[in-house]
Amino acid sequence: MKAGIVVFPGTNRERDMAQALRLVSGKAPTMLWHRDTSLPELDLIVLPGGFSFGDYLRSGAMGAHSPILREVRAFAERGGYVLGVCNGFQILTEAQLLPGALLRNAGMRFLSQDGFLRVETSDTAFTRDWSKGDVFRAPLAHGDGNYTASEAELDRLEGEDRVAFRYVCPHGTLDAASRVSNPNGSQRSIAGVLSANKRVCGLMPHPENLVDPDLGATDGVPLFSGLVKSLVA
Numbered sequence: 001m002k003a004g005i006v007v008f009p010g011t012n013r014e015r016d017m018a019q020a021l022r023l024v025s026g027k028a029p030t031m032l033w034h035r036d037t038s039l040p041e042l043d044l045i046v047l048p049g050g051f052s053f054g055d056y057l058r059s060g061a062m063g064a065h066s067p068i069l070r071e072v073r074a075f076a077e078r079g080g081y082v083l084g085v086c087n088g089f090q091i092l093t094e095a096q097l098l099p100g101a102l103l104r105n106a107g108m109r110f111l112s113q114d115g116f117l118r119v120e121t122s123d124t125a126f127t128r129d130w131s132k133g134d135v136f137r138a139p140l141a142h143g144d145g146n147y148t149a150s151e152a153e154l155d156r157l158e159g160e161d162r163v164a165f166r167y168v169c170p171h172g173t174l175d176a177a178s179r180v181s182n183p184n185g186s187q188r189s190i191a192g193v194l195s196a197n198k199r200v201c202g203l204m205p206h207p208e209n210l211v212d213p214d215l216g217a218t219d220g221v222p223l224f225s226g227l228v229k230s231l232v233a
């Protein structure tokens, strides 16, 4: 699987993402710069976490206007697979490659804690190595993770099976009003969504940080192993 990771000024999780892709796929990804105006041949583009442009204006707002986003958009329009994690998810919504917006956390403070996610669909390359209803752990680290969209958009996402992950309690129950189950106030406890063709996925938690057994947990491996199965010719 030929993966590319986009680095912006302020990105700080590109090495975590590169390590996860290398560990699971066996192939080192290509590091891309936000000013690049052409891409190598790729199967997957990843926008990793961090603080692109210092989160000035809004998290992801400036990164969404970087030159490389024209190439990312064209790649997605050709049916390419794109994964946005945390700041990468914020950039994808700001670029309108995914619906909705990530607003300030409901508690108005930066969250740095474990989150528990329930897989809401296994019918995608990003989730095929889980079963619908599986619950896994993934670290959270963000100030603007409160997923928000219109009621009509939320209904559309639900109706088209495009909610990928939802925040739940550790034993899997869902309580949108609970800060344990829903740490940042996201509407309907949504943690990750998909594009209409289900080939662009964004999520706030960091599954790339739980793929190495030497670090004590491999909860995030299925995200990457599913992509390898779908994208390796």
Ligand SMILES: N[C@@H](CCC(=O)O)C(=O)O
Residues within 6 Å of the ligand: 048, 049, 050, 051, 052, 055, 059, 085, 086, 087, 088, 141, 142, 143, 144, 145
């Ligand atoms: N800087 C963004 C994302 C953080 C990250 O990607 O880890 C925020 O605080 O919401």
